[in-house]
Amino acid sequence: xxxxxxxxxxxxxxxxxxxxxxxxxxxxxxxxxxxxxxxxxxxxxxxxxxxxxxxxxxxxxxxxxxxxxxxxxxxxxxxxxxxxxxxxxxxxxxxxxxxxxxxxx
Amino acid sequence: xxxxxxxxxxxxxxxxxxxxxxxxxxxxxxxxxxxxxxxxxxxxxxxxxxxxxxxxxxxxxxxxxxxxxxxxxxxxxxxxxxxxxxxxxxxxxxxxxxxxxxxxxxxxxxxxxxxxxxxxxxxxxxxxxxxxxxxxxxxxxxxxxxxxxxxxxxxxxxxxxxxxxxxxxxxxxxxxxxxxxxxxxxxxxxxxxxxxxxxxxxxxxxxxxxxxxxxxxxxxxxxxxxxxxxxxxxxxxxxxxxxxxxxxxxx
Numbered sequence: 001x002x003x004x005x006x007x008x009x010x011x012x013x014x015x016x017x018x019x020x021x022x023x024x025x026x027x028x029x030x031x032x033x034x035x036x037x038x039x040x041x042x043x044x045x046x047x048x049x050x051x052x053x054x055x056x057x058x059x060x061x062x063x064x065x066x067x068x069x070x071x072x073x074x075x076x077x078x079x080x081x082x083x084x085x086x087x088x089x090x091x092x093x094x095x096x097x098x099x100x101x102x103x104x105x
Numbered sequence: 106x107x108x109x110x111x112x113x114x115x116x117x118x119x120x121x122x123x124x125x126x127x128x129x130x131x132x133x134x135x136x137x138x139x140x141x142x143x144x145x146x147x148x149x150x151x152x153x154x155x156x157x158x159x160x161x162x163x164x165x166x167x168x169x170x171x172x173x174x175x176x177x178x179x180x181x182x183x184x185x186x187x188x189x190x191x192x193x194x195x196x197x198x199x200x201x202x203x204x205x206x207x208x209x210x211x212x213x214x215x216x217x218x219x220x221x222x223x224x225x226x227x228x229x230x231x232x233x234x235x236x237x238x239x240x241x242x243x244x245x246x247x248x249x250x251x252x253x254x255x256x257x258x259x260x261x262x263x264x265x266x267x268x269x270x271x272x273x274x275x276x277x278x279x280x281x282x283x284x285x286x287x288x289x290x291x292x293x294x295x296x297x298x299x300x301x302x303x304x305x306x307x308x309x310x311x312x313x314x315x316x317x318x319x320x321x322x323x324x325x326x327x328x329x330x331x332x333x334x335x336x337x338x339x340x341x342x343x344x345x346x347x348x349x350x351x352x353x354x355x356x
Binding site: 017019020021022023024025026027028029030031035036037038039040041042044045048049087090094 | 111114117153156157159160164166169170173174176177180191192193194195196197198199200204207208219230253257296297340343346347349350351
């Protein structure tokens with residue numbers, strides 16, 4: 001319907017399967033009552049899909065990778081460790097220059 | 106069980122919609138229009154066993170993916186052919202054409218109202234997420250200062266302040282984007298993804314004549330974000346799945 005160049009400066013990737021699933025599984029008019037035949041257990045299917053995309057591999061392929069960028073769940077521990085090492089090195093250098101014995105290890 | 110048939114529903118559209126171009130749906134079947142007054146149901150018969158199979162624990166998730174994609178394709182094509190479309194939830198099945206007609210008659214008013222609200226509308230999804238970490242960057246230490254301890258603490262405080270101000274800027278940016286896009290839309294709905302790095306997950310209902318203005322605004326927002334470590338992602342146009350409601354029915 002829209003014959004115009006894709007919006008956003010990054011260009012627009014096609015809507016992914018995850019996008020489609022998110023919309024058709026959880027949204028749209030729901031009818032209840034005798035006329036409806038329940039053949040699909042949507043809750044079960046939603047659960048299955050959630051499990052499916054919870055497996056890291058699949059999720060990243062689908063573009064759901066928030067945890068890889070979440071500092072709390074990811075790199076911060078490593079950064080602290082590095083900083084710690086750097087400080088220990090500096091302290092040792094300082095002690096050496098001042099001619100002080102560091103604590104025995 | 107194999108003889109059991111039902112009627113698979115995709116959407117309500119105006120009765121004068123030509124749906125010949127709509128692609129085959131579930132089970133490769135072609136939809137037609139079941140009409141009552143000015144409303145039509147896009148639907149086709151379906152083998153219930155084909156659908157029921159998906160509920161089995163061993164069912165291949167790929168089959169569900171295919172069902173979802175076919176459902177979306179049909180609803181999408183109906184949207185392109187019609188002035189308005191009111192989509193049903195995936196897997197909505199009625200007993201037969203007779204009950205479909207009965208449904209149209211009984212819920213005619215609600216369906217008309219629900220469809221009317223969505224006339225000439227599509228929905229667009231916008232997510233805004235922070236790229237990379239908001240943790241302080243390591244600044245390179247030059248020559249060792251005279252008072253390394255004090256220098257370290259000063260630097261560390263600066264880093265934390267920077268990180269905090271970055272976080273605030275990002276939240277403010279997301280709020281600005283939401284406000285700008287909300288102004289150009291008829292309605293909006295929250296998505297499920299908001300979290301630590303997802304600053305905005307919103308769906309906007311946009312009238313077709315406003316599409317250009319809306320997309321221009323998205324472009325402007327995206328351009329303003331460059332260099333701020335924030336990524337804007339747009340999906341759509343979608344049938345108005347997130348705004349399809351009937352009064353008296355659970356959402």
